[in-house]
Amino acid sequence: MKNVLVLFGGASSEHDVSTVSAASVLRHIPEDKYQVYKMGITKEGQWYLFEGDIDLLPEDRWLDSGAITPAFVSPDRSVHGITVLRDGAYENIRVDIAFPVLHGKNGEDGTIQGLFQLAGIPFVGCDMASSAVSMDKIFTNTVADQSGVPQAAWESLTEYEYKTGVKTLDDVAEKLGYPIFVKPANAGSSVGISKAHDRKELEAAMELALQHDTRILFEEFIDGFEVECAILGNDELENGIVGQIVPANEFYDFDAKYENAASTLHIPALISEEKRAEVAESARRVFKALGCTGFSRVDFFVSRTDGRVLFNEINTIPGFTNISMYPKMMEAAGIPYASLCDRLLQLAEEKWS
Numbered sequence: 001m002k003n004v005l006v007l008f009g010g011a012s013s014e015h016d017v018s019t020v021s022a023a024s025v026l027r028h029i030p031e032d033k034y035q036v037y038k039m040g041i042t043k044e045g046q047w048y049l050f051e052g053d054i055d056l057l058p059e060d061r062w063l064d065s066g067a068i069t070p071a072f073v074s075p076d077r078s079v080h081g082i083t084v085l086r087d088g089a090y091e092n093i094r095v096d097i098a099f100p101v102l103h104g105k106n107g108e109d110g111t112i113q114g115l116f117q118l119a120g121i122p123f124v125g126c127d128m129a130s131s132a133v134s135m136d137k138i139f140t141n142t143v144a145d146q147s148g149v150p151q152a153a154w155e156s157l158t159e160y161e162y163k164t165g166v167k168t169l170d171d172v173a174e175k176l177g178y179p180i181f182v183k184p185a186n187a188g189s190s191v192g193i194s195k196a197h198d199r200k201e202l203e204a205a206m207e208l209a210l211q212h213d214t215r216i217l218f219e220e221f222i223d224g225f226e227v228e229c230a231i232l233g234n235d236e237l238e239n240g241i242v243g244q245i246v247p248a249n250e251f252y253d254f255d256a257k258y259e260n261a262a263s264t265l266h267i268p269a270l271i272s273e274e275k276r277a278e279v280a281e282s283a284r285r286v287f288k289a290l291g292c293t294g295f296s297r298v299d300f301f302v303s304r305t306d307g308r309v310l311f312n313e314i315n316t317i318p319g320f321t322n323i324s325m326y327p328k329m330m331e332a333a334g335i336p337y338a339s340l341c342d343r344l345l346q347l348a349e350e351k352w353s
Helices: 015-028 058-064 111-119 128-135 137-146 159-164 169-176 199-210 254-258 273-289 325-332 337-352
Strands: 002-009 034-041 047-050 068-073 081-086 089-094 097-100 154-158 180-184 194-196 215-220 224-233 243-246 264-266 294-303 309-315
Touching: 002 015, 002 081, 015 034, 015 058, 015 337, 034 068, 068 111, 097 111, 097 337, 111 128, 128 137, 137 215, 137 273, 137 309, 154 159, 154 169, 159 199, 159 215, 169 180, 169 199, 169 215, 180 199, 194 199, 199 215, 224 273, 224 325, 224 337, 243 325, 273 294, 273 309, 294 325, 294 337, 325 337
Parallel strands: 002 034, 002 097
Antiparallel strands: 034 047, 047 068, 068 081, 081 089, 154 215, 180 194, 180 215, 224 243, 224 294, 243 264, 294 309
């Protein structure tokens, strides 16, 4: 039986979503094949082995459970696992595969992946380099441009450029026109994202985005709708049924994703079979161009005016909650949640063996 470490929480704006995703993952990892250890990271960055009920993960109730013990992933390859500090002594637990269910910063951006690579522990998902590039929207757009993947026109601005006037919001508006989407380069789940319709809103959107990052991405508005594709695999790739979300809000922001039940999901997406095939092919191109492995959810816009499929973003640790699109799209393709978890763990071993 393999020892699997599932990490959840994290020092991230998506900490709360991670705890819900991880609870779902933990309920579906086949118990007859894997011995599972649960490790939580608080919003402040403290690490604990959690030996309590999975139901306590949401809302961080696990922290008050009395079932937590200080622990950490050891970078020492002779340990090949975690070190637990218990009763004034320490014990090492070998880990065969790690499954980081950590969304956003300090989890999806290559940081935890680098630690596992140092420790020599196989882990689910993309490696350090592809995670870092995929998390950073400016880097991702640059790779997409170089790979010939169609996407919306975009521009970037750093906090230094903004405050010194080296590059201005007027420069951005002149290039892209209104409305403009404003996004922190490194924040997931639409955190800190705004849609600006004029100069005043653009300034407010910039200030909001700067609360989350010092590098800001600006994208032209596309009159279209968002579709998503789940990719699974290392070298040989397969995809889930392409899905579509009709957001409750003006665009698919954090509230629409996780808190507003009025958003509706459509699997398959409300587009032709040929257009869904085009989306899937573009998703595989993006996945390969960024050097991804394991799994990712790739999001696109479909233009209402001319039907163009335009790359939006990639999520290398997509949501795994009970309303998340990635597991739903894979289930629609014939891979139920438990089998998906098993496949991901197998892919991790295959990659790092």
